[in-house]
Amino acid sequence: MAKKIKISRKQMQRPDEFITWFDRALDYVREHSLEAVLGVAAVFVALALGQGIIYYQDSRRDASILALSQALMILEAPLQKDLTDQQMLSGVWSYASAEERSAAASAQLGKIIKDYPGTPQARQARLYLAGVQRDAQDYRAAVESYNAYLQANPNLDPEIRTIALMGLATSHFDLGNFQEAFNAFQQIISVPDAFNRDEALVGASSCEENLGRLDEAIALLKQAEEEYPDTVATRNVPIKIRILEKAKEMVQAQPAPSPTPKKAATPEKAAAPEKALVQEKAAVQNKTAGQEPAPRPSAEAPLSPAPETAPKEAAPQ
Secondary structure (H helix, E strand, O other): OOOOOOOOOOHHOOOHHHHHHHHHHHHHHHHHHHHHHHHHHHHHHHHHHHHHHHHHHHHHHHHHHHHHHHHHHHHHHOEEEHHOOOOOOOOHOOOOOHHHHHHHHHHHHHHHHHHOOOOHHHHHHHHOOOHHHOOOOOOOHHHHHHHHHHHHOOOOOOHHHHHHHHHHHHHHHHOOOHHHHHHHHHHOOOOOOOHHHHHHHHHHHHHHOOOOHHHHHHHHHHHHHHHHHHHOOOHHHHHHHHHHHHHHHHHHHHOOOOOOOOOOOOOHHOOOOHHHHHHHHHHHHHHHHHOOOOOOOOOOOOOOOEEEEOOOOOOOO
16 A cells, blocks of 8 residues: 655645746746847857868868879879880870979979968978979979978978988089088988988088098098998999099199299389489489479380580679
């Protein structure tokens, strides 16, 4: 049998807590309906903006990835002269010349850098652009692109950084900027486990040779030979060392240059002091005789002594 619960009249008259809270909330909404609507609208706008920003970023990233992929396809496209019969029949994307391919790749990479600044794809595009410019022998443009890439990315992965530094060094070298090239090679050499450190040692030695520092050039080659005895870059190092040592011996065997002899004075210059003395003597004689000094003779006219003047006779008394 269910137990009966007795509720007093006082308890029955007490208001229900949920109904009371709901009534208060409803009254608040009625009183602040405009603020409530605006608040809800603001929440929806914020959500929409957030979704829009995310969508924009995603679409921008996707577009930059697609653009970079197109640039790489251009770089890898074959030349028409290298196409097989099957490739020609299938209509493989190709270019008539390397210059045409480089121009197309440069245009696409430049567009990525301009349209998608700050993205990883734009940073990669700048490095690819520097390589295209170097291959096209536009070394000044390549130097600018490599420098811009390195300055914009100070915290690069060491391997990627040494690739950019090698491109910068070789571009400077081909321009004849041997000291700048040496500085870039040295930055690679300072990375102990750099994969292209052997090439940097040989390159730095070539810079020293061109700068006339044969001892330093030989020392770098010997270091490369000792640390990397079996690489492609150091294959000809022993021969190069012997050549530089022979050049050093020849330089040391050359006699010291003798002092340059003084130029002998020309007859005209040698006679100048004598002419001056003769002219001074004539001027003194003319002054003594109460006459004006004779005009200075030209260099071509022969010098002659001033004419003697007869003494004046005394007037008769």
